[in-house]
Amino acid sequence: xxxxxxxxxxxxxxxxxxxxxxxxxxxxxxxxxxxxxxxxxxxxxxxxxxxxxxxxxxxxxxxxxxxxxxxxxxxxxxxxxxxxxxxxxxxxxxxxxxxxxxxxxxxxxxxxxxxxxxxxxxxxxxxxxxxxxxxxxxxxxxxxxxxxxxxxxxxxxxxxxxxxxxxxxxxxxxxxxxxxxxxxxxxxxxxxxxxxxxxxxxxxxxxxxxxxxxxxxxxxxxxxxxxxxxxxxxxxxxxxxxxxxxxxxxxxxxxxxxxxxxxxxxxxxxxxxxxxxxxxxxxxxxxxxxxxxxxxxxxxxxxxxxxxxxxxxxxxxxxxxxxxxxxxxxxxxxxxxxxxxxxxxxxxxxxxxxxxxxxxxxxxxxxxxxxxxxxxxxxxxxxxxxxxxxxxxxxxxxxxxxxxxxxxxxxxxxxxxxxxxxxxxxxxxxxxxxxxxxxxxxxxxxxxxxxxxxxxxxxxxxxxxxxxxxxxxxxxxxxxxxxxxxxxxxxxxxxxxxxxxxxxxxxxxxxxxxxxxxxxxxxxxxxxxxxxxxxxxxxxxxxxxxxxxxxxxxxxxxxxxxxxxxxxxxxxxxxxxxxxxxxxxxxxxxxxxxxxxxxxxxxxxxxxxxxxxxxxxxxxxxxxxxxxxxxxxxxxxxxxxxxxxxxxxxxxxxxxxxxxxxxxxxxxxxxxxxxxxxxxxxxxxxxxxxxxxxxxxxxxxxxxxxxxxxxxxxxxxxxxxxxxxxxxxxxxxxxxxxxxxxxxxxxxxxxxxxx
Amino acid sequence: xxxxxxxxxxxxxxxxxxxxxxxxxxxxxxxxxxxxxxxxxxxxxxxxxxxxxxxxxxxxxxxxxxxxxxxxxxxxxxxxxxxxxxxxxxxxxxxxxxxxxxxxxxx
Numbered sequence: 001x002x003x004x005x006x007x008x009x010x011x012x013x014x015x016x017x018x019x020x021x022x023x024x025x026x027x028x029x030x031x032x033x034x035x036x037x038x039x040x041x042x043x044x045x046x047x048x049x050x051x052x053x054x055x056x057x058x059x060x061x062x063x064x065x066x067x068x069x070x071x072x073x074x075x076x077x078x079x080x081x082x083x084x085x086x087x088x089x090x091x092x093x094x095x096x097x098x099x100x101x102x103x104x105x106x107x108x109x110x111x112x113x114x115x116x117x118x119x120x121x122x123x124x125x126x127x128x129x130x131x132x133x134x135x136x137x138x139x140x141x142x143x144x145x146x147x148x149x150x151x152x153x154x155x156x157x158x159x160x161x162x163x164x165x166x167x168x169x170x171x172x173x174x175x176x177x178x179x180x181x182x183x184x185x186x187x188x189x190x191x192x193x194x195x196x197x198x199x200x201x202x203x204x205x206x207x208x209x210x211x212x213x214x215x216x217x218x219x220x221x222x223x224x225x226x227x228x229x230x231x232x233x234x235x236x237x238x239x240x241x242x243x244x245x246x247x248x249x250x251x252x253x254x255x256x257x258x259x260x261x262x263x264x265x266x267x268x269x270x271x272x273x274x275x276x277x278x279x280x281x282x283x284x285x286x287x288x289x290x291x292x293x294x295x296x297x298x299x300x301x302x303x304x305x306x307x308x309x310x311x312x313x314x315x316x317x318x319x320x321x322x323x324x325x326x327x328x329x330x331x332x333x334x335x336x337x338x339x340x341x342x343x344x345x346x347x348x349x350x351x352x353x354x355x356x357x358x359x360x361x362x363x364x365x366x367x368x369x370x371x372x373x374x375x376x377x378x379x380x381x382x383x384x385x386x387x388x389x390x391x392x393x394x395x396x397x398x399x400x401x402x403x404x405x406x407x408x409x410x411x412x413x414x415x416x417x418x419x420x421x422x423x424x425x426x427x428x429x430x431x432x433x434x435x436x437x438x439x440x441x442x443x444x445x446x447x448x449x450x451x452x453x454x455x456x457x458x459x460x461x462x463x464x465x466x467x468x469x470x471x472x473x474x475x476x477x478x479x480x481x482x483x484x485x486x487x488x489x490x491x492x493x494x495x496x497x498x499x500x501x502x503x504x505x506x507x508x509x510x511x512x513x514x515x516x517x518x519x520x521x522x523x524x525x526x527x528x529x530x531x532x533x534x535x536x537x538x539x540x541x542x543x544x545x546x547x548x549x550x551x552x553x554x555x556x557x558x559x560x561x562x563x564x565x566x567x568x569x570x571x572x573x574x575x576x577x578x579x580x581x582x583x584x585x586x587x588x589x590x591x592x593x594x595x596x597x598x599x600x601x602x603x604x605x606x607x608x609x610x611x612x613x614x615x616x617x618x619x620x621x622x623x624x625x626x627x628x629x630x631x632x633x634x635x636x637x638x639x640x641x642x643x644x645x646x647x648x649x650x651x652x653x654x655x656x657x658x659x660x661x662x663x664x665x666x667x668x669x670x671x672x673x674x675x676x677x678x679x680x681x682x683x684x685x686x687x688x689x690x691x692x693x694x695x696x697x698x699x700x701x702x703x704x705x706x707x708x709x710x711x712x713x714x715x716x717x718x719x720x721x722x723x724x725x726x727x728x729x730x731x732x733x734x735x736x737x738x739x740x741x742x743x744x745x746x747x748x749x750x751x752x753x754x755x
Numbered sequence: 756x757x758x759x760x761x762x763x764x765x766x767x768x769x770x771x772x773x774x775x776x777x778x779x780x781x782x783x784x785x786x787x788x789x790x791x792x793x794x795x796x797x798x799x800x801x802x803x804x805x806x807x808x809x810x811x812x813x814x815x816x817x818x819x820x821x822x823x824x825x826x827x828x829x830x831x832x833x834x835x836x837x838x839x840x841x842x843x844x845x846x847x848x849x850x851x852x853x854x855x856x857x858x859x860x861x862x
Contacts, residue, residue: 037779037810046841048838048839050838595801637789642790688789
């Protein structure tokens with residue numbers, strides 16, 4: 001139904017006679033401002049014009065057409081009967097429905113030049129460029145976060161940021177700290193990629209509100225189910241080396257205010273592959289079942305609640321399966337569930353005052369057994385229960401000044417058992433208060449000053465300040481400077497999952513009885529500088545960023561892998577000037593040399609070293625130089641169905657990495673690993689917002705680390721009874737053990753648009 | 756970085772053959788934006804960037820290869836009205852349900 005309203009039409013000039021053209025002014029009915037770009041055309045004809053900046057229009061009369069249509073989004077269109085009069089005043093009313101349809105437009109991965117905390121966001125579109133089965137694999141197309149293997153046996157991936165292990169990055173799920181403590185390494189493998197809407201990456205200390213645990217950065221994952229456009233999403237994935245995954249996400253609503261959604265993930269890896277012929281499986285076999293249930297309620301008086309329940313079961317099995325010699329099997333079982341409750345109340349819409357609470361409870365149980373070693377069967381068992389409660393108040397004094405204050409309580413109970421150590425437990429109880437003050441002069445600068453004070457039952461008073469400053473040189477170039485402190489408690493076994501893939505002896509060589517496990521808390525200061533901007537190149541945007549970060553530990557538990565057969569843990573001797581520093585410099589740019597072709601280039605330099613008890617050495621498994629490039633091309637949309645074919649390729653070059661010192665005559669890698677390239681590529685066929693199919697290849701040029709595991713058994717002639725290996729060590733993984741791998745998958749989106 | 760600057764300036768010299776213009780095109784949603792930009796994804800058009808808020812499409816093109824009239828025609832063919840010409844009923848009817856800018860969801 002077309003609405004025909006004639007608000008006002010009168011003759012300004014009394015010509016009265018038939019003139020050749022119709023002129024007039026179009027303005028907003030509510031504000032009276034003249035409207036530019038209003039389309040004015042004769043109904044059922046192709047003759048039209050638009051209004052000028054003063055709202056004026058002029059259109060020639062054409063025979064047999066007497067109705068003029070005025071059209072401008074978001075206004076109601078209007079039809080006006082044209083009589084002999086020649087000057088008209090037309091007023092258009094806003095169509096309220098129209099204002100809701102605002103969609104954010106940004107690239108698949110973009111820098112946050114203006115946000116002092118955030119560095120980069122990877123969107124769902126970016127995650128579709130690679131297989132991205134889980135969070136640890138999602139960083140394949142990102143230059144700032146590296147994913148590598150913890151060891152050559154378990155197939156566990158860990159991330160690295162700023163040259164530091166992933167345990168120094170704080171992981172969050174929908175802004176609530178998650179995957180902490182015992183889950184900080186394994187946890188990345190549990191977050192299914194197809195559930196993710198976007199990943200926000202902060203380099204450096206980041207915001208103080210989630211806690212003091214970020215040292216190298218913060219990674220926040222937001223889930224697509226919460227704001228999914230489609231009603232139902234289905235994903236299937238087949239890795240040709242025997243990996244099958246299914247994901248389903250479904251969204252429902254009951255009434256206007258209550259919404260709920262569920263996500264499930266099932267992964268089965270039944271086939272045993274040993275592509276590098278070292279008798280050890282390259283990837284574990286196993287199965288994973290993962291579910292998430294989320295509901296949200298929007299109340300009448302500014303209330304919003306988010307309630308989430310997650311559950312995970314994950315079993316893997318890996319090891320040596322060849323018929324030659326004795327089998328050696330490593331079993332790993334993970335069970336976890338979590339409840340996350342978020343509540344928010346807007347108290348005062350005018351002043352933007354709000355109160356928020358977060359309560360979460362997670363329980364995680366992990367068990368590791370090794371069959372074929374003398375300490376059969378249990379190697380490690382760990383349990384962590386976490387309860388966290390936060391209440392905060394946010395106030396926007398003026399548009400420019402924002403102040404957030406809050407209190408938090410965090411309780412962690414750890415019960416662990418390691419075959420070499422026996423049982424060891426700890427219960428952490430931390431109460432704290434935080435305050436974050438933000439002063440934002442939109443186009444000029446922004447300063448965020450954050451601090452928190454916590455009282456820890458083992459480590460006493462902890463004061464953690466952070467400052468972030470952004471200055472915009474002009475609209476396109478932004479400078480950010482940041483400094484902050486971060487700390488974390490060490491989990492001696494699961495921070496180093498490689499222990500479970502070895503028979504190394506784990507020793508705390510400097511035991512301080514005052515602390516849990518005899519180990520102090522780690523604390524570090526991070527300094528950062530980011531310069532980013534955008535300019536035009538090839539008529540299109542060129543985004544670039546240059547950043548320098550330095551992380552200095554003032555207290556650290558040194559994980560010393562440099563005595564073969566041992567993992568030694570001791571405190572960094574900072575009192576006597578021992579240093580542990582990681583410096584990184586990174587340049588990254590993305591631009592579009594041709595239509596629909598996007599190129600991303602990045603280079604990173606890392607200088608990370610540590611004063612071990614036996615002298616200063618570079619951190620192991622860190623590439624000094626790293627080069628990264630990602631190219632993606634999309635064809636023009638074709639066919640009535642608006643299909644596209646997309647091509648993506650990522651190439652990464654890693655410089656040699658320092659290997660832990662070893663004295664094994666059979667092990668051929670020297671002090672440094674060789675440099676290598678890894679290339680991944682993917683082709684997908686997509687129909688905009690409906691479905692897509694993808695086919696890809698990881699490690700296209702088949703670079704493999706041949707010997708990942710050091711494994712010796714006693715001479716069976718001299719010791720026929722003893723079948724256990726004398727040396728088992730998988731901690732020399734610098735590259736993938738598997739070779740070229742192909743995969744195929746689909747994504748289906750149903751019930752996309754509202755009508 | 757230097758490489759980019761060098762290529763950028765090399766392109767400056769070349770860019771004299773191109774012209775920039777912008778004009779009004781009807782459009783209501785993200786899908787319209789994609790369809791509109793895709794309609795001008797043709798030879799001779801270097802950049803076609805549609806802004807939903809202002810309803811303006813910014814076009815950088817080579818006048819030797821494509822005329823402005825041709826661009827308006829292409830947009831009409833895709834079903835969209837422009838400031839110079841209006842799509843026919845038949846052309847308009849092929850736009851997606853969510854993109855029916857003439858009805859503006861008053862149903």
